[in-house]
Amino acid sequence: MSTFVTQSSLPSLEEYMEEIRPIFDSKWITNMGPVYKKMQHQLIEYLDVPELSLFVNGHMALEMGLQTFDFPAGSEVITTPYTFVSTTHAITRQNLVPVFCDINPDDYTMDASKIEELITDKTVAIMPVHVYGNLCDVEKIQEIADRHGLKVLYDGAHAFGVKYKGVGVGNFGDMCMYSFHATKVFNTIEGGAIAFKDKKYQMRLHELKNFGIHEEDCVMDVGGNAKMDEFRAAMGICNLRHVDENIAKRKAIAEKYDELLGVVDGIRIQSVRDGVKTNYAYYPVYIDSAAFGENRDSVYKRLEESDIHARRYFYPASNDLDCYRTRMHVQETPVAHDTSLNILCLPIYPNLAIEEVEHICDIVRNGR
Numbered sequence: 387m388s389t390f391v392t393q394s395s396l397p398s399l400e401e402y403m404e405e406i407r408p409i410f411d412s413k414w415i416t417n418m419g420p421v422y423k424k425m426q427h428q429l430i431e432y433l434d435v436p437e438l439s440l441f442v443n444g445h446m447a448l449e450m451g452l453q454t455f456d457f458p459a460g461s462e463v464i465t466t467p468y469t470f471v472s473t474t475h476a477i478t479r480q481n482l483v484p485v486f487c488d489i490n491p492d493d494y495t496m497d498a499s500k501i502e503e504l505i506t507d508k509t510v511a512i513m514p515v516h517v518y519g520n521l522c523d524v525e526k527i528q529e530i531a532d533r534h535g536l537k538v539l540y541d542g543a544h545a546f547g548v549k550y551k552g553v554g555v556g557n558f559g560d561m562c563m564y565s566f567h568a569t570k571v572f573n574t575i576e577g578g579a580i581a582f583k584d585k586k587y588q589m590r591l592h593e594l595k596n597f598g599i600h601e602e603d604c605v606m607d608v609g610g611n612a613k614m615d616e617f618r619a620a621m622g623i624c625n626l627r628h629v630d631e632n633i634a635k636r637k638a639i640a641e642k643y644d645e646l647l648g649v650v651d652g653i654r655i656q657s658v659r660d661g662v663k664t665n666y667a668y669y670p671v672y673i674d675s676a677a678f679g680e681n682r683d684s685v686y687k688r689l690e691e692s693d694i695h696a697r698r699y700f701y702p703a704s705n706d707l708d709c710y711r712t713r714m715h716v717q718e719t720p721v722a723h724d725t726s727l728n729i730l731c732l733p734i735y736p737n738l739a740i741e742e743v744e745h746i747c748d749i750v751r752n753g754r
Contacts (some may be wrong), residue, residue, distance in 0.1 A: 387652055387693075387725070388693045388694075388695060389693065389694045389695065389733050389738070389746070390695045390733060390734070391668075391695055391696055391697040391699075391731055391733050391734075392569045392668075392733070392734065393735040393736075393737060393738070394568040394569065394573060394683045395571075395572075395573060395628065395629075395735070395736060397627070398627065399626035401407045401624050401627075402620065402621065402624050403641050405421075405620040405621075405624050406457040406616075406617060406620045406660045407624055408420075408421070409421060409616045409617065409620065414616060415615055415616050415617065416613060416615040416616060417596075417746065418592075418596075418613060419510065420616075421616040421619045421620050421623070422440060422614055422615075422616060422619045423619075424619070424623060425440070425574075425619040425622045425623050425626070426438055426439075426440055426619075428480035428623065428626055428649050429579065431621070432457070432547070432549065432626060432629075433445050433546075433554045433555075433563050433564075433581065434549075434553070434554035434556075435554055435556035435557060435558070435562075435581040436557075436581075436582075436583050437519070437581065437582050437583065437585060437587075437588055437754075438541060438556070438579050438580070438581050438582075439580045439582075439588070439592060439595070440577065440578075440613075440614040440619070441577065441578045441579060441580070441593040441595055441612045441613070441614060442576065442577065442578070442595075442611075442612045442613060442614055442615075442618075443565070443567065443576045443577060443578045443612075444472070444543050444563055444564065444565030444566065444567060444577075444578030444579075445472045445475070445476060445565075445578070446578065446579075446595070446610065447471045447473065447475045447563045447564070447565075447578040447579055447580045447612070448473065448476040448541060448563045449480060450537060450540070450580070450591060450594045450595060450609075450612060451539050451563060451580045451591070451609070452476060452477065452480045452511075452513075452539060452593055453480055453510065453586050454561075454590045454591055454594065455480060455510070455537055455539075455560075455710075457510045457511065458510075459482070460480070460481065460482070460483060460508065461482050461483065461508055461509070461510040461511075461630070462483045462484075462485045462506060462508040462509045462510065463477045463483065463484055463485065463506070463509075463511045463512070463513050463515040464485045464486075464487050464501055464504050464509060464511070464512045464513070464515060464661060465477060465484050465485070465486065465487065465496075465512070465514070465721045466486065466487055466489055466496045466513075466515050466517070466704075466722065467486040467489075467492055467496075467703040467705040467706070467719050467723075468489045468515070468517065468612070468700055468703055468704075468719075468722040468725060468726065469517075469541065469547060469700055469704060470514040470543070470699075470700060471704055471707060472543075472625075473513065473515055473541045473564070473704070474704040474707075474710060476648055477513065477549060482510075483508070483713075484710070484713070485504050485509070486704070486705050486718065486719050486722075487500050487501055487504055487719070488500050488718075488720065488721045488722055489517075489719070489721050489722045490721070490723065491721050491724075491725070492656070492657040492731075493517070493656055493658070494517045494520070494656065494670070494725055495515065495516065495517050495520060495521070495522040495523070495659075496512075496514040496519065496522050496523075496527070497721070498517065498522070498523040498526040498530065498754075499526075501527070501530050502530060502534075505536075508534060508613075509534070509536060510537065511537040511538065511539060512527060512530070512531055512535055512536055512537075512538050512539075513538075513539050513540070513541060513544075514527055514538070514540055514541070515540070515541040515544075515670050516541070516542045516543075516544055516545040516548065516555060517542050517544060517568050517669040518544055518656055518667055518670050518731075519545060519548055519571075519664040519665040519666055519667035519668065520544075520548075520656060520657075520658050520659060520662060520664060520671075521548060521550050521555060521558075521569055521659055521662050521728050522540070523659070524540075524542065524550060524558040524559070525559075527540070527559075527705055528558065528559065531559075537559075537560045538558075538559035538560050538561075539559060539560060539561045539562070539563070540555070540558060540559045540561070540562040540563065541563055542555055542556065542562045542564050542565075542581075543563065543564065543565035543567075543570070543578075544565075544570075544665075544667045544668065545562075545564070545665070545667075546564055546565075546566075546570060546571045546572045546629075546664060546665060546667075547571065547572065547629065547633065547660065547663070547665050548664055548665050549663040550585040550659075550661050550663075551661045552663075556581030557581070557583065560582065560583075560584070561580050561581065561587070562580070562581045562582075563578060563579070563580055563581075564578055564579045564580075564581065565577075565578050566578055566579070566618075566622060570667070571629065571632070571633060571636070571665045571666075571667050572622070572623050572625055572626065572629050573621070573622075573625060574614065574618040574619065574622035574625070575617075575618050576618065577614050577618050577619075577622065583628075593606060593607055593609055593731055594607055594609040594610065594612070595609065595610065595612035595613050596609060596613055597609045597610065597611060597613070598727060604745055617709050630634060631736075632736040633665050633666060635736040635737075636666035636735070636736060637666050637669075637750070638667070638740070639666070639669070639734050639735075639738055639740070640669055640734065642740055642743045642744070642747075643655070643669050643671075643734075643743060643747065644734065645676075646743075646744065646747040646751070647671060647747055647750065647751070650678070650750075650751055651677050651678065652673060652674045652675070652677030652678025652679065653671050653672070653673060653674075653678060653750075654671065654672040654674065655670075655671055656670050656672075656673075659749050666734065667693040668699070668734060669730045669731060669733075669734040670676045670699075670729050670730070670731050670732075671729070671730055671731075671732060671750075672725065672728050672729055673685055673728050673729075673730060674728065675728070681728075682698065682727065682728045682729070682730050683698070685730060686698060686730055687751055688749060689749055689750070692749055693748055694733065694749065695733075696730050696731060696732050696733065697731045698726075698729065698730060698731075699729070699731045700726055700729075701726045701727070701729070702726055703719065703722045703725075703726040704717075705719060705722075706723065711737050715753065732746060735744060
């Protein structure tokens with residue numbers, strides 16, 4: 387049986403059927419209905435955020451979060467190349483310019499010490515990325531943003547339920563995007579959200595995801611269709627009941643990996659920032675070929691031969707992709723480039739047996 391890097395968490399069929407029964411009774415299947423509102427309220431409480439707007443997916447949430455700020459076309463947004471391409475696409479598709487900041491070599495988040503040297507008179511925002519369930523240096527980033535009058539929109543696709551010093555991740559910055567994609571710690575099949583503190587964004591986000599409609603005969607904005615439907619919200623309600631249990635199972639798997647791989651020469655595991663309560667979204671290992679005696683791609687291929695499908699994630703870095711390569715060279719972000727060539731995400735999901743984790747570690751350690 388194949389082992390993949392992740393596996394979607396699902397409730398029982400009976401639990402989901404019970405949750406969607408009222409949808410069939412009411413015939414209200416989209417347009418922010420009662421199930422949407424029920425999940426929205428539950429998530430506000432669980433994530434400990436003041437406001438939350440739900441979207442059809444995380445990417446559209448990110449785009450429309452940017453659109454809410456009304457930045458002039460051609461403005462610059464400082465971001466990281468060590469991310470899924472959606473982050474960079476969201477900036478570019480809003481007619482803004484991504485400016486890539488390098489990352490920390492230990493936790494793979496944006497290196498806050500390198501942000502200020504990238505600020506110009508065109509800079510309007512910082513879009514850092516919380517990576518693998520670990521958080522950026524939110525305090526330093528906010529201090530820089532406040533001093534220069536910049537907005538901060540976090541890509542928190544990996545950070546569902548994560549807290550820093552007891553505070554939910556969605557409270558940092560002006561906005562924080564969550565992804566509820568099928569592969570994430572918490573999923574609504576497809577889905578996403580924007581958390582925010584300032585209520586002035588509430589109506590704008592609501593309108594942007596509904597074609598910009600302000601009233602029945604009044605369209606105030608050039609919006610799109612990015613509403614979450616009732617069936618996905620129902621899946622979210624079901625999955626939210628089990629998310630703490632699933633995170634606990636992920637923790638046990640990560641601890642087994644730590645035990646078996648953390649002492650191996652040439653394998654480096656991710657550092658978690660002090661004060662962060664992580665969600666164990668991914669299990670990345672950095673493979674130092676000089677010390678380990680084998681490079682990342684070789685390990686990746688050996689696992690594939692055993693029907694174990696790890697993931698080179700994120701690879702390539704965004705500024706090494708065909709559509710962005712001419713904008714900023716990878717030599718300008720050497721840590722991100724090096725990390726993209728040497729990181730391998732090993733399988734982790736709640737139903738992964740500890741025996742399978744041990745088997746994966748045996749292949750990684752003993753195949754040299």
